[in-house]
Amino acid sequence: MARTPTHLLSPADQVRRRGLRTMKGVALGALIFMAVLFAFSFAFQQEIPALAYVRAAAEGGMVGALADWFAVTALFRHPLGIPIPHTAIIPSRKDEIGQTLGEFVETEFLRGDVVRTKLEQTAISARLGEWLSEPAHAERVAAEASVMASSVVQALSDDEVRDVIEELAREHLIAPDWAPPVGAWLGRIIDAGGHHSAVDLVADTIAAWLEANKTAFTGLVSRRLPSWVPSVAHRFVDDTVYNEAVKLVAAVRADPQHPARIAIDGYLARLADNLQHDPATIGRFEDAKLAVFDSPRVRELAAEVWTTAKAGLLHSLADPDSGLRRRAAQALAEIGARLTTDAALQRRVDSWVTDAAVFLVDRYRHDIASIITDTVERWDPAETTEKIELMVGRDLQYIRLNGTIVGALAGLAIFSIAHALLG
Known part of the structure; x- marks a missing residue:
């Protein structure tokens, strides 16, 4: 997938891209560290039996790191370019994701009762009056x-x-x-x-x-x-x-x-x-x-x-x-x-604004939500994938790092229990 040149990205996206690259390097470094540790402990575990525990931990860490790398990568592209089924989920299901997001906004946010409750809790006219009085x-x-x-x-x-x-x-x-x-x-x-x-x-x-x-x-x-x-x-x-x-x-x-x-x-x-x-x-x-x-x-x-x-x-x-x-x-x-200062006027204005907003939401909420669906459909799959990856990719790299650590602890625990029970 071709990436957008850095100079064409917004300053915020440039910062996100640098952070994503850094976290990818950290996650990859953890995997390489586990691989080196596995190779060392596997080679010398006969001379030093305690290294068997290290080998088990490194083995589990590599498995966890590789599994989470596959899961994270599968969201955005085919791992290693191989068209494995149910991978490259975001680019292949972009339109469906946009439709689902639009339906979610329509049913959960653009409801008359939700809008009315929020507006009734907001002193709209008083805030507007304070602002306009300047x-x-x-x-x-x-x-x-x-x-x-x-x-x-x-x-x-x-x-x-x-x-x-x-x-x-x-x-x-x-x-x-x-x-x-x-x-x-x-x-x-x-x-x-x-x-x-x-x-x-x-x-x-x-x-x-x-x-x-x-x-x-x-x-x-x-x-x-x-x-x-x-x-x-x-x-x-x-x-x-x-x-x-x-x-x-x-x-x-x-x-x-x-x-x-x-x-x-x-x-x-x-x-x-x-x-x-x-x-x-x-x-x-x-x-x-x-x-x-x-x-x-x-x-x-x-x-x-x-x-x-x-x-x-x-x-x-x-x-x-x-x-x-x-x-x-x-x-x-x-x-x-x-x-x-006029409480009666505040109530009337708040009531007018609330009723008007609820009317518009009830009447046009599907049209409003369709903006999300239509906008996502017009997006280029590669560009959409890159934008989403820049937004959440850095946090997803923590999953890879956590998978490495959790895998290592799980491998060590499994080996320890098996060795204690089976000798």
Whole structure:
């Protein structure tokens, strides 16, 4: 089996490989030591009878070492490359091991009662609140959420968003009749006297314009007089018209019950009523609305709305000092503070999280566990074998070393008992 080059392994796997090689050397050294001891004691046991006990111990140690070497090696590969049945268990049964592991996780860990018990013993909301109440943590969450939101906004198709805005505008803004609501709104304003301020503003504006534009009245009326009328009369007519206009505006401004104001009130009241009940007025108003909001204008408006909103949102999400980011971080910190002090809120949040987790586990536990099975199936057998050997191989070499020691003690004990009983 080809091994992964050392430079391609992670630092942790490189450490594991060095430890595995060291323990393999120790286990092999114990076997060689037992073989040398066996050869020495076998050669000189006739001269030194006590060496028979040493030979028995060495013989048992070699048997134990070889048996455990075979057992350990058979897990990962064929011993000595010989395809002995029931060897190279991990590479040959990789998929079955993955399936069994997935089933074990599904039946023993991804059970609703197990998840509920664990979550109920964990103060989820309190811990989350303590963590969020730290300003740095709240800002970090806000920053990560901003990155995610920016990605979502940038992934949206501008044309599709414009189409949605246009459709919503047509359905909810343009298609419904405006005249009755506008008439009702105007009627409420008139009943409350809210239009008086607008009339005052118009009167004040006209007064200011008259004061600054007296020359605009020169010839306004006099140019329509016969040519034989003297120029003095022309000026008199123009001045009279201007002065009367100034007096009228001043009177309207000074008298809340001026006939002009009453006439405006009556006109607005009739307009409000006609917008609600007169089909002709309603029709003209709706025709004017459709003329203003024709198809090209609606699409241009939708495009401008989305472009402006998108640019502003992306700028606010990207700027750590923007009002949106600051308010988001502040809101998260406030939520964290509440979670640490509000026991009722803690119970509700813990209950929501627990119920949601149990629901997801009960509904999708097979799909979750299948991740293990599918992942193991995609692994290369040789790579899988090497990864598992690096994880547990060092401990398995202790089995070989222990087998050598236990075999030696067993061989010595068997020989001693047999010699004591049989001579």
